[in-house]
Amino acid sequence: MWFFIVRRVLYAVPILLGVSMVVFVLMKMVPGDAADIMIPPEAPKEVADMIRARFGLDQPAHIQYLRWLQAMASGDLGTSIFTNQPVAEELFGALANTMKIALPAVFLGFSLGVLLGALAAYYNGSWLDKLFSGVAIAGVSLPHYWVGMVLVAIFAVSLNILPGQGMGPEGFPTTWEHIQHLILPVVTLSLIPMGVISRLVRANVLEIRSMEFVSALQAKGLRGPRVLLHIMKNAAPSALALMGLQFGYLLGGSILVETVFNWPGSGSLLNLAIFRRDIPVLSATILVLATIFVVINILVDVLQALIDPRIRR
Amino acid sequence: MSVATIPKECTAANEGAKPLVRVNNLTVRFITRDRTIDAVNGVSFTVDAGEVLCILGESGSGKSVTLRAMMRLLPPHLTKISGEITVDDEDILSLGAPALSDLRGGEVAMIFQEPMTSFDPVFTIGNQIIETVKRHDGLSESDARKRALELLEMVQIPSPARRLDNYPHEMSGGMRQRAMIALALSCRPRLLLADEPTTALDATVQIQILQLLHRLQRELGMAVLFVTHDVGVAVEISDRIAVMYAGRFVETGPVRAVIREPQHPYTQGLLASTVNGAMRGKRLEAIPGSPVNLAALPPGCAFAPRCRHAEPACAVPPPETWIEPTRMVRCIRATPK
Numbered sequence: 164m165w166f167f168i169v170r171r172v173l174y175a176v177p178i179l180l181g182v183s184m185v186v187f188v189l190m191k192m193v194p195g196d197a198a199d200i201m202i203p204p205e206a207p208k209e210v211a212d213m214i215r216a217r218f219g220l221d222q223p224a225h226i227q228y229l230r231w232l233q234a235m236a237s238g239d240l241g242t243s244i245f246t247n248q249p250v251a252e253e254l255f256g257a258l259a260n261t262m263k264i265a266l267p268a269v270f271l272g273f274s275l276g277v278l279l280g281a282l283a284a285y286y287n288g289s290w291l292d293k294l295f296s297g298v299a300i301a302g303v304s305l306p307h308y309w310v311g312m313v314l315v316a317i318f319a320v321s322l323n324i325l326p327g328q329g330m331g332p333e334g335f336p337t338t339w340e341h342i343q344h345l346i347l348p349v350v351t352l353s354l355i356p357m358g359v360i361s362r363l364v365r366a367n368v369l370e371i372r373s374m375e376f377v378s379a380l381q382a383k384g385l386r387g388p389r390v391l392l393h394i395m396k397n398a399a400p401s402a403l404a405l406m407g408l409q410f411g412y413l414l415g416g417s418i419l420v421e422t423v424f425n426w427p428g429s430g431s432l433l434n435l436a437i438f439r440r441d442i443p444v445l446s447a448t449i450l451v452l453a454t455i456f457v458v459i460n461i462l463v464d465v466l467q468a469l470i471d472p473r474i475r476r
Numbered sequence: 477m478s479v480a481t482i483p484k485e486c487t488a489a490n491e492g493a494k495p496l497v498r499v500n501n502l503t504v505r506f507i508t509r510d511r512t513i514d515a516v517n518g519v520s521f522t523v524d525a526g527e528v529l530c531i532l533g534e535s536g537s538g539k540s541v542t543l544r545a546m547m548r549l550l551p552p553h554l555t556k557i558s559g560e561i562t563v564d565d566e567d568i569l570s571l572g573a574p575a576l577s578d579l580r581g582g583e584v585a586m587i588f589q590e591p592m593t594s595f596d597p598v599f600t601i602g603n604q605i606i607e608t609v610k611r612h613d614g615l616s617e618s619d620a621r622k623r624a625l626e627l628l629e630m631v632q633i634p635s636p637a638r639r640l641d642n643y644p645h646e647m648s649g650g651m652r653q654r655a656m657i658a659l660a661l662s663c664r665p666r667l668l669l670a671d672e673p674t675t676a677l678d679a680t681v682q683i684q685i686l687q688l689l690h691r692l693q694r695e696l697g698m699a700v701l702f703v704t705h706d707v708g709v710a711v712e713i714s715d716r717i718a719v720m721y722a723g724r725f726v727e728t729g730p731v732r733a734v735i736r737e738p739q740h741p742y743t744q745g746l747l748a749s750t751v752n753g754a755m756r757g758k759r760l761e762a763i764p765g766s767p768v769n770l771a772a773l774p775p776g777c778a779f780a781p782r783c784r785h786a787e788p789a790c791a792v793p794p795p796e797t798w799i800e801p802t803r804m805v806r807c808i809r810a811t812p813k
């Protein structure tokens with residue numbers, strides 16, 4: 164098992180290096196460098212060269228890349244050209260905001276997805292199956308910013324029982340005041356994970372239920388709930404993998420949903436950085452998100468291997 | 477260790493003449509939207525306590541379906557079962573779900589053809605035995621574990637303590653089947669249902685597993701209903717044989733009598749195709765023609781299309797003819813001795 168974990172972590176290194184290279188190349192492909200933005204066009208060439216040399220921009224590309232990578236790895240994510248603030252501050256603030264809705268959303272989506280999927284499979288072919296499958300398909304295929312707007316229209320505007328905008332007070336959500344603001348965006352974001360996970364779980368449970376070992380479990384006298392436990396443990400690894408992916412997507416933030424709810428998360432940050440051509444923010448955000456994505460996947464892989472020993476190879 | 481942990485009263489060698497299992501006119505139909513398959517068409521037999529009855533037949537003869545019907549393991553929404561099955565005077569077909577699950581794995585246990593697919597791949601072998609023991613005997617976790625260990629010793633799995641924590645994929649095929657036998661015997665069944673338990677194994681392992689089963693069967697005095705397509709295996713393990721074709725028993729009798737003097741043309745074909753009656757591991761295929769289509773059975777003798785003795789009289793279903801008190805043949809040519 165330890166061997167598996169170490170190997171899995173080692174695999175992540177080339178992936179992250181690859182991502183960082185792509186990000187770096189993209190940064191360099193954008194016409195003009197940081198110096199061009201900082202130095203007024205009328206500045207003498209010597210001054211410009213001095214500034215370039217100070218920022219290492221006169222060095223060959225691979226040296227620049229290594230320096231950049233070193234800075235990133237040591238936690239120095241650079242400075243925003245637009246706000247002159249350290250990127251790290253903006254980025255982690257936005258990520259924390261996104262986390263506040265992504266974490267509950269993925270949790271809700273996963274639980275509901277597993278529940279609906281298992282029930283649909285259990286009552287395969289009945290109206291319950293059709294109902295739950297319909298809910299799942301709707302969850303996946305309705306544009307979720309639209310669902311968000313509809314929810315705002317119903318619960319915030321017509322009924323006026325939930326806030327439709329913003330995050331409420333600062334800080335870790337503990338009071339009802341906080342939680343109120345979370346409900347609509349969390350429900351909106353949970354729709355896709357709920358839909359895809361329930362489709363997958365339904366298909367898996369149906370397949371597993373027809374396997375010989377389920378007959379064997381019945382043949383040794385196990386009762387329904389215990390048999391269900393066996394089936395669900397077999398279905399868990401793939402559902403977890405999908406959950407990991409979905410969580411990764413959610414952390415990238417949904418620009419549209421964050422816009423609908425006026426939620427200053429990582430999606431909004433990325434969006435702003437693109438508009439402002441704020442390359443340091445953009446590159447650091449992408450790199451950090453990619454790293455988180457890879458870390459989540461490692462965690463999911465380890466979890467899968469804990470559940471299904473056949474994966475530990 | 478062997479039988480030491482199995483209480484004496486449960487080994488039930490022979491309690492009088494009353495058979496343990498009584499199956500009367502069992503029929504099983506699979507009903508799907510576009511067709512109905514007559515898998516089992518009126519099968520009757522008895523098995524005494526401590527007796528081994530082998531059902532011999534090709535795939536599609538209904539032998540495995542018969543076996544699964546004994547525990548009602550067939551998918552209920554697709555299957556129509558009629559007739560009568562009693563085990564130790566309990567009417568299996570009318571048992572409620574709780575009583576049925578008490579019986580399964582307790583009084584009646586089953587071993588399957590493919591030990592790889594009949595264990596849950598994500599639970600350890602030990603866990604799967606322990607949960608069975610706990611389910612039926614209400615033992616504590618540690619007592620159940622002790623019991624599981626003894627069971628693995630009983631089926632001669634080397635270093636059993638370590639094997640308890642193995643997952644199915646970490647064992648060899650033969651080892652897995654031993655573990656499956658240990659699991660099946662964990663609650664001292666009086667009837668063991670064995671569905672081709674050696675077919676998926678290598679020839680040498682087959683013999684070991686058969687010998688193990690045979691030894692345990694005698695030590696524990698349990699009845700076994702053994703299903704196989706392999707004449708050699710049937711000869712090795714059984715007291716009586718029932719040859720099955722198209723969902724019916726076409727010939728039954730003590731193993732030696734059936735092997736030495738097969739009466740039904742189908743049995744004769746089966747035995748001829750194995751060259752030597754005791755040869756193991758040979759597929760039954762030397763009979764001309766293909767196995768019968770269970771969705772469209774011929775009205776008379778189902779074997780008629782492949783039978784070289786077929787005659788017009790075979791167009792009506794041949795009755796069971798008891799040529800001796802213990803031997804039945806379902807063929808118009810059979811005559812009592």
Ligand code: SF4
Pocket residue numbers: 740741742777778779780781783784785786787790794806807808809
């Ligand atoms: S009844 Fe007729 S067709 Fe059937 S086995 Fe006997 S001889 Fe052959």
